[in-house]
Each structure stands twice: as structure tokens, then as C-alpha cells.
Amino acid sequence: MNPFIEIHDLQVKRKELVALDVDDLSIPRGETLTVVGPNGAGKSTLLLALSNLIRPARGEIRVDGKPLGQWDDLAYRRRLAYVFQSPLLMDMTVEQNVALGMNFRGMRREEVQERSMKWMKRLGVDSLSKRRASQLSGGEAQRVSLARAFALDPELILLDEPFAALDPPTRAGLLSDLSGLLADDHRTTIFVTHNLNEAAQMGSRVAVIVGGKLKQVGTPRQVKLHPADESVAAFLKEMF
Numbered sequence: 321m322n323p324f325i326e327i328h329d330l331q332v333k334r335k336e337l338v339a340l341d342v343d344d345l346s347i348p349r350g351e352t353l354t355v356v357g358p359n360g361a362g363k364s365t366l367l368l369a370l371s372n373l374i375r376p377a378r379g380e381i382r383v384d385g386k387p388l389g390q391w392d393d394l395a396y397r398r399r400l401a402y403v404f405q406s407p408l409l410m411d412m413t414v415e416q417n418v419a420l421g422m423n424f425r426g427m428r429r430e431e432v433q434e435r436s437m438k439w440m441k442r443l444g445v446d447s448l449s450k451r452r453a454s455q456l457s458g459g460e461a462q463r464v465s466l467a468r469a470f471a472l473d474p475e476l477i478l479l480d481e482p483f484a485a486l487d488p489p490t491r492a493g494l495l496s497d498l499s500g501l502l503a504d505d506h507r508t509t510i511f512v513t514h515n516l517n518e519a520a521q522m523g524s525r526v527a528v529i530v531g532g533k534l535k536q537v538g539t540p541r542q543v544k545l546h547p548a549d550e551s552v553a554a555f556l557k558e559m560f
Contacts, residue, residue, distance in 0.1 A: 322385055324349035324508050325370070325476075330379035332362075332369050340365040342379070342534040345527065349475075350506040352499075354519035357529035358555055363512045366529065367478045370510065371402055383476075398425070400476040401469035405484050407461035409453035414445055417453055418468045425472075439467040442501060459490035466498065470505075479511045483518075495521055516540060516559055528552050 323346035330342040340362040347353050355363050368374040369381060372388055381388040383396070401421075409417050415436055422432045440446040443463040453461065462482055469477055483491045499522050502509055511522045519526045520540035528536040528543060536548035547553040 323347055324351075324384060326380075326382040328380050328382075330369065330381065331377050332365050332374060333377045334365065334374070338377075338532055340369065340529070340532050340534075342366070345534060345537065347508065347510070349508055351525065352502045352509040352511060352523035353525055353527060354523040355510060355512045355527045355529060356514060356516055356519050356555075358558075359514060361529045362532040363514075363529055364480055365532075367402070367480050367510065367512060370476070371400060371478055372396055398472075399474060400478060401472050401474040402478045403462075403465050403469050403480065403482045405481045407453075407458075407465040409456075409461055409464060411453060413450050413452055414440065414456070414464050415449040417464050418471055421468060421472050435471045435473070436467075439471045440464075442470070443467040444497065457490070458486050459494060462486065462494065470501075470507075475508060477507060477509045479509065481512050481514070484513075498522070514559075516544065516556065528555070530555055 325345075325347040327342050327345040330340065331338060332340040355366060357363050365374065369376055372391070372393065383391065388396070410420060418436045418440055419432045422435060437446065440449055443466050445460060445463045445467060448456065448460060453464070456464065465482070483494050486494065495518060502522070511519075513519055516526065524539060525537060526540050526543050527534060528548070530551040535552050536543055543552070544556060547556055
């Protein structure tokens with residue numbers, strides 16, 4: 321079975337400085353891969369490169385067997401959804417926010433309503449459907465962002481530390497719900513965090529980025545017990 325995402329000899333520069341180096345990384349379709357590393361390590365840069373929002377200085381990203389540079393921009397962006405640390409909601413109701421992307425795509429009203437309700441229920445915000453975004457808590461707002469992303473039925477979901485700004489109980493509840501949802505849904509997902517415990521809860525493999533370099537990929541246990549080098553060991557030491 322061919323990987324859904326393949327990265328080879330990738331280098332990304334930002335302001336002429338090398339922000340990310342990835343020698344090789346393969347992600348099977350349906351895997352949840354968590355990406356960990358210190359702040360500023362290059363984790364978000366990886367997501368920007370995968371979303372085709374930043375072009376590499378060198379190397380190749382292949383998605384579904386096709387080089388990213390050969391994809392039509394609009395066609396490719398319709399295959400993915402991006403969820404940021406801060407919820408990007410419009411000043412409208414929860415239901416309207418969840419439906420927003422589908423309405424932009426001109427989908428049938430009945431399908432929009434059906435998908436909106438399905439994912440509001442899955443993310444536990446269906447009872448808030450008529451509430452305006454400005455009246456939501458941080459956790460509720462991020463659940464709405466996730467519902468909007470899943471409602472688009474993307475093949476790839478990119479999650480850039482979506483729970484970093486939440487209080488610990490809210491964060492724990494969302495992590496539990498999302499990890500269960502992804503286990504059932506089998507949708508290719510890349511989840512960025514700086515917390516290895518969160519990484520272990522979300523996915524079976526962890527990619528460690530330190531100093532702009534992909535250092536190690538393995539199970540959380542492998543990474544914890546056998547860090548690839550001193551920089552990975554130092555990162556893990558700060559966490560425990």
C-alpha cells in the first residue's frame with residue numbers, strides 16, 4: 321500500500337533562514353501522526369508546507385502519489401482542513417459557522433444541514449447550534465472549529481496545537497473526544513503539540529522536530545526510551 325503523504329529531502333526557508341529539514345517521512349492513509357518539539361522548532365512550518373501555503377526551497381512532498389507542485393491549488397485545498405490554535409469563527413451562530421465552508425462550495429442545502437448536524441453532535445455542540453460564536457467558551461469555540469473542519473469531509477486534517485490555549489480540564493475532555501473520534505473515523509491527521517503525553521493519547525506514531533530538523537519518528541514509547549540524539553533527549557527531559 322502506497323503512503324498517502326511522502327516527504328523526501330525537504331528544506332523550507334523562512335526569511336532566508338532554514339526553518340525545516342525533513343530527510344524522509346511517510347504517512348499512511350488513515351494514520352494520526354503527532355508532531356512534537358519545542359516552541360519554534362518548525363512544527364507549524366511542516367503544516368504550512370503540507371497545506372501548500374509555503375513552498376519548499378528543496379525537496380518534494382507527494383500527496384496520494386502526486387507531487388504537491390502538480391496539484392491545482394483549489395483542488396488540493398478542498399482535500400484538506402486546517403484547525404489553528406485560536407478558533408477562527410465568524411460573528412454568527414454555531415450552526416452557521418459549521419456550515420460556512422460547505423456553503424462556500426455551493427453544496428446542496430439538505431446536505432449542508434445533514435452534515436452540520438452530524439458533526440455538531442459528534443463534537444458535542446449540537447445543543448449550542450443557535451448560540452452566537454461570541455457567546456462560546458474557548459473549548460466550545462474549538463469544538464465548533466473542529467466540527468466545521470470535519471463537515472467538509474477532508475482527506476487530510478492539520479491540527480496546529482488546537483488545545484494549547486485551553487484550561488487543563490477542558491483540554492483533557494477535548495483530547496479524549498477527538499482521539500476517540502479519529503480512532504473511529506480513520507482520517508489522515510497530523511496533530512501538532514509540544515506535549516508527548518498528548519501525542520501518546522492521539523496517535524500511534526510521533527515525529528520529533530528539534531531545531532528545524534526532523535530527528536526521530538516512532539512510537540511514543542520508543543521515543544521516550546530511546547531518543548535519537550542528545551537534542552531529543554534534552555527536549556524530553558524538559559517535559560518530564
